[in-house]
Amino acid sequence: MRNLKNNIRFSGLLIVFTASLFTSFCGLGGGNGASSKSGGAWITPRYMDEVYAFMSGGYSGQVSINGIPSGRIIKQIPVFSVFPENGYGFDEETKGLLMTSQGFLPWDDSHHPVLSLTNGMQDGRWLFINANNTPRIARIDLDWFETKEIIEIPNSAGNHGSPYITENSDYVFAATRFSVPIPQRDIPIESMSKGEFNGTITMVKLDKDGHMSIDLQVRVPAFHYDKSGCGKAVSKDWCFFTSYNTEQAWKMMEAEASQNDKDYILAFNWKVAQGCISKAKTVPGVHYRNYHPENQPAISEKRTTVKMIDAKDCPGSVYYLPTPKSPHGVDVSPDGELIVGSGKLSAQIAVHSFSKLQKAINDKGAIEKTIDGVPVLKYEATLYGEVQKKEKEAGKDYLCLGPLHTEFDNKGRAYTSCFLSNNIMVWDRKTLDVIEGLQTWYNIGHLSVVGGNTVKPYGKYVIGLDKQAKDRMLPVGPELHHLVQLYDISGDKGVFLNEFPTIGEPHYAQMAPAELLAKKSKKFYNLKDNKHPHATLTEDKARVERKGKEVHAYVTATLTHFKPDKIEVKKGDTVYFHVTNLTQEYDMPHGFAVYGAEFPNLLVMPGQTKSAMWKADNVGVYPFYCTDFCSALHQEMQNYIRVSP
Amino acid sequence: MKKISKLSIIIIFAFLLSVSCKKEGIGIGPVESVELGEAIDDAKVEKGAATFKLKCTPCHKITVKHVGPVLKDVTTRRKPEWIMNMILNPEEMIAKDPTAKKLLLENNMMKMVRTGISQDEARDILELFRKVDEGKELPDYIKKLDETPKPPETAEQPAAEKK
Numbered sequence A: 001m002r003n004l005k006n007n008i009r010f011s012g013l014l015i016v017f018t019a020s021l022f023t024s025f026c027g028l029g030g031g032n033g034a035s036s037k038s039g040g041a042w043i044t045p046r047y048m049d050e051v052y053a054f055m056s057g058g059y060s061g062q063v064s065i066n067g068i069p070s071g072r073i074i075k076q077i078p079v080f081s082v083f084p085e086n087g088y089g090f091d092e093e094t095k096g097l098l099m100t101s102q103g104f105l106p107w108d109d110s111h112h113p114v115l116s117l118t119n120g121m122q123d124g125r126w127l128f129i130n131a132n133n134t135p136r137i138a139r140i141d142l143d144w145f146e147t148k149e150i151i152e153i154p155n156s157a158g159n160h161g162s163p164y165i166t167e168n169s170d171y172v173f174a175a176t177r178f179s180v181p182i183p184q185r186d187i188p189i190e191s192m193s194k195g196e197f198n199g200t201i202t203m204v205k206l207d208k209d210g211h212m213s214i215d216l217q218v219r220v221p222a223f224h225y226d227k228s229g230c231g232k233a234v235s236k237d238w239c240f241f242t243s244y245n246t247e248q249a250w251k252m253m254e255a256e257a258s259q260n261d262k263d264y265i266l267a268f269n270w271k272v273a274q275g276c277i278s279k280a281k282t283v284p285g286v287h288y289r290n291y292h293p294e295n296q297p298a299i300s301e302k303r304t305t306v307k308m309i310d311a312k313d314c315p316g317s318v319y320y321l322p323t324p325k326s327p328h329g330v331d332v333s334p335d336g337e338l339i340v341g342s343g344k345l346s347a348q349i350a351v352h353s354f355s356k357l358q359k360a361i362n363d364k365g366a367i368e369k370t371i372d373g374v375p376v377l378k379y380e381a382t383l384y385g386e387v388q389k390k391e392k393e394a395g396k397d398y399l400c401l402g403p404l405h406t407e408f409d410n411k412g413r414a415y416t417s418c419f420l421s422n423n424i425m426v427w428d429r430k431t432l433d434v435i436e437g438l439q440t441w442y443n444i445g446h447l448s449v450v451g452g453n454t455v456k457p458y459g460k461y462v463i464g465l466d467k468q469a470k471d472r473m474l475p476v477g478p479e480l481h482h483l484v485q486l487y488d489i490s491g492d493k494g495v496f497l498n499e500f501p502t503i504g505e506p507h508y509a510q511m512a513p514a515e516l517l518a519k520k521s522k523k524f525y526n527l528k529d530n531k532h533p534h535a536t537l538t539e540d541k542a543r544v545e546r547k548g549k550e551v552h553a554y555v556t557a558t559l560t561h562f563k564p565d566k567i568e569v570k571k572g573d574t575v576y577f578h579v580t581n582l583t584q585e586y587d588m589p590h591g592f593a594v595y596g597a598e599f600p601n602l603l604v605m606p607g608q609t610k611s612a613m614w615k616a617d618n619v620g621v622y623p624f625y626c627t628d629f630c631s632a633l634h635q636e637m638q639n640y641i642r643v644s645p
Numbered sequence B: 001m002k003k004i005s006k007l008s009i010i011i012i013f014a015f016l017l018s019v020s021c022k023k024e025g026i027g028i029g030p031v032e033s034v035e036l037g038e039a040i041d042d043a044k045v046e047k048g049a050a051t052f053k054l055k056c057t058p059c060h061k062i063t064v065k066h067v068g069p070v071l072k073d074v075t076t077r078r079k080p081e082w083i084m085n086m087i088l089n090p091e092e093m094i095a096k097d098p099t100a101k102k103l104l105l106e107n108n109m110m111k112m113v114r115t116g117i118s119q120d121e122a123r124d125i126l127e128l129f130r131k132v133d134e135g136k137e138l139p140d141y142i143k144k145l146d147e148t149p150k151p152p153e154t155a156e157q158p159a160a161e162k163k
Ligand SMILES: [Cu+2]
Pocket: A560, A589, A590, A591, A626, A627, A628, A629, A630, A631, A634, A637
């Protein structure tokens, strides 16, 4: 006990020390980084973290979960990429989740995790995340922490502005990052500049069980659409999408697409668009919707059409708000009134006002021009103000270069990540006055406050998601890790607490208080509810069945043996192993591997059934064994399969 | 004065009684007391044997040592509540109950695990154990619980090896 106390005291000191070192090293000064109300990032063994952080895995295609404030990695949830650790994407149950119009895809690039909402608050039901490369949205169930559904978005390319969600989880959205010919056809690439390409905004409807279907695609001018954020409270019927390359360049975009000093935020009234569904045309749009029912093989459904309408044919649904310059994030304040555009090539953060937007759309004089029938509103007509650099103290610039993304806390403050100046700018939502800058290391991309996109943020912590953070961790060859930096924002000044490397490249993260999720996390699959068509619910049913050249081995696993005792097949057979774990205990998974298998480890949770296919190509006797250390007799958990000529 | 001391004696006595009444050796789990009938309830025994066959034979036989210990005479070794708690809550039992802890050491450190049966089903199995321990001739369906099931007919056994 005394030891523990000492430990806590020691770590507290350590953090104060580190924090003060950090602030002085970063030249920020002024900060009273000397105390941390949360008691620091050190978690006494056995005590659990306060917050779940869901991080996108970027080019790993997955989601990882870290505990906050400790930063410990708790789990990787496989989503858009196969995962040898537990057989995801290889086993017969989850293969179907990765089916697309382009066939089975073993990989994608995942960007933005978004938690489901009820009345603008996190409800702990689901986490959504987009696949950027081959456009899709996945739904992860937060009882099981497993991917349960993936829907493909047709007529899109680079699903980046996705999957932002409405206040009551009516819709998740998708916007094309890259404009392309819609429908796809063979035309000169140069015709991009002649407006022959298009973008789409896709409304993906959620039913009460979270099932996804495409309600409508709205065809919009051929810009590149980047990120989005949905309204809340007063602005709950709206979602906002940033755009860049309003120059419509098709090559050398870093120069040619960065000419205009303002691009646009696309303001989208989804309630109005919903009213246009009946007017929309049915057009080709092959896409898959894959669903993984509890403890059963995934079901892949192919759909061939979608409803589509041009923005100009649904008046009142789309407006453009000029915003400096190539804005990346667009984020709406908790009260729904401020729409913050972070212009990544500018030194300003432009803040639009929702009430001014409401006035402007009814005022002919506020319209600057139209693009393909979409009204462009005058900058001043919707502007609330700009967060500018500010001389806070003599000789110290609080400068935000390359603002990317903004979230909000529970104390009236906004936090903007500044990619070029390597800091987080903290500013007052009312006055737009800068309060302080928090130094990051380095190349900060997105940031995340606990509940930072809700109507009542939890606050307390902000994390910065940094890119290629060299010189902070031991070097391990040319490939760099990415880094997360954690700050306690419960006091007057932000205090640096902790930093830790991540899996893949976390583009964005959302954080939820542990109390929302920890209690309802499932512990095992109930055998009584196991409806898997190949389940073997008792040991006496373990058996081997032949159907022509196909053999089905119904295998049971319990501590610490498999049944049947032996499996005998013929050369040339295709063997399906269907393994059911008969245990009904929280911590008793079993694994399954067989010599020469092309599938990796099958990790079978208690009460779960998983299947994998094996080709009996060579005559002989081959072992299969449990890959998950399950007991002192785990090494004995092994049988043989015999392949006869 | 006298009255008060009498009362306090009664209270103290009642308290001592209640303490000594607290059962020992009932293990840890959902079951605090079990009512046993005078006679054995054969309907329960039959249901218990069916559940035992499905859920327990992976690790137990009745009169023969298998993965877990021999279960014959378990009702004389243990209290009925202890048996049911062991069936329903093995993880905690093995971790905390001194008798169960010792069993773990005697069984190659093999852990008994929960099989997902209900309290009623556990009660049926207890009745099966009582029947076994009655010492009378056992019906066939109970004797069969000791048999090792034949390895299943496999998909393609070489004909020469088929018996
Ligand atoms: Cu095992």
